[in-house]
Amino acid sequence: MEVKSRIFDQRINSENVLIQTTLGEYLDLISEAMDKNPFQRKRVTSSKTVYSLLRDDIRKGCVIPPIVLALSYDVADNGRPTPKKDEDIITAILKRQGDLLILDGLQRTHSFKDVIADTSPKDLAAVRDTPIRVEVYMGLNKIGILYRMLTLNSGQTPMSLRQQIEMLYWEYHNTGVEGLKFVREVDSEHATQPNEYNFKDVIEGFNSYLERNEQPLERTDLLENIRSLEKLSHENNNRDLFKEYVNALHKFIVKVIELVNGTSITKDDLQGKSLWGKDSKQCFKKTQVFAGFGAAIGKLKDREVLENLEDIQQICDDLYFDCEPQEFLIELNSALDWISKNTKKIGNAQRMFFQFYFRELLNSEGDSFKDLKTSIEGALHKTRTQLF
Template identity: 50%
Template structure:
């Protein structure tokens, strides 16, 4: 291993060390920590990608772009002037190593080495293991810095989905112990099958709508901008408390509707007339991001207007919601959402705005639809039409 240069990154307050390292040493360094970075995208297995070509190129000592790694801020003291001791420093702190960019290249390298060992092609194996590659290693980087660098580096063949980027930004909130709620991430690969389960990204979108008082979805261009806010929020426990309050309030809403309607679903007669309703049941209606974002934006606006005092008072109002005819409610809210589907260009945004009006009327004591979901479904659509048509 040879240290080529060492620069300080002022944006994330970490040192960037550029090294040259043989593939053999790189394999030994990263193999034990491949699964350490919970933010990382999944590997690409398609043989038709550029990574399949890379296997062939590596046997010809092709120079590949540097991989980027990080040693987290929990490592010991790093002496920027002691470049000769960097290899030993890296070995002592190997357990803190994560891959920021180059996971697919790394898997390709390891697969090739494994394949050559199995083939007994000693000459090619020695050549590949001795081939030099470059690696950038960020030393002393904190979690926010890791996220920032991953997002700015994420421009390759397999970019992270917007869903995963949002999950990364708010990952700390997964540590919150929220009674009766299970938040599921995209990387978990599990479906929402039980009443207490929610998609983490969708819940986060709703919370972001609460913070912004805006029900429209997070745009890709907003992700990096949100990091500066996250840097501040990460120092304040109160934001986690607000997230917990939002989740508990929304969960209490879904539980109340589920309590009132139980397993009730749209009738077969209704389905025959409308074969693709927004949601056949309470769970399918309110566990969609449109409803969560509408709830978040509505709560923010009601609190700003002084109509409700906070999430605790909202939960008290939710507990008093009544539905005399569950079938009528399911049909009415689907009718409103169906109208939006047939009469608006940006259907998803229109649905989010409808839910904002729906929840504002449902939980506003001054509204004629207060605590009456059927009336709120009607008034929510009327207000959307009045403001947008």
């Protein structure tokens, strides 16, 4: 392995190092990291694709475009700046080869492995010595990794922003956030405890915060995806925005659970109306609520009503309702019942309602500030105005 050039990428704040190596050395280098990148597309297996031709090109000594790798910020040389000496760069890469990520070139890498597997023992050494080029981005953070992957793979169908955000914060699925646990239904788990949340629902809410829109968005436009990542990168500067969002959401949920104090209602209490949720947990730990919460606090932040997400945690300490808990639950269920009976796209209308609800509740300039019950009436009025 030999460093041939080094160029600093100002756009993503990372040094790009061009290395010349051999096919065999590269496969040895990347063997531990082949399946570690959650951002990477799946392998193309069809024999009719261009990758079947690529294997023949490799055997014929065709010059293959460089593979692009990343050594992330958290692991590159213990988080310190890229080494100044070329030989120290090689040492850092070799030392942490299990932490390398393939940004562009997974299909070529699989083709390399196929060629090696199909080569006879007498020709193996010659094939392994085939020269190839590899680019390595040193010290690239998660947003930089995803940004560069989007631009490198612009010919493919880009991921939706929700998919991108889920990948960026996937590590929290395993570690949680300060005592909170994320679960996935595909793992046969359910969020039954106050400190448990469905990971997909939380991602949906955080996506709504970034987009300032409570409705489900499945963007596939590359430029829009990149712009959204730029917004995240700017707002996430020197802080963990996802973590702040989750903590603010949980603070609200905990406060409502405390105020409702175990009270629950039945269908009989609603006198023929549909049941949205029998208790505080069923009422508020839902995707529509998380999306409305995210969109609302994003809009309030843009209007400078909220300075940052930490403000919400302080506001939640003072939330209240001037009624019995049962009356509060009936009022909320009645509002959602009206929506279910008077709108065609019920889920979208529910999201809109909760977006208005949290704007009423958390807006210090409004009449319903901190009042959980009166915010319901204001939110339903605005929802009706928008729908009819």
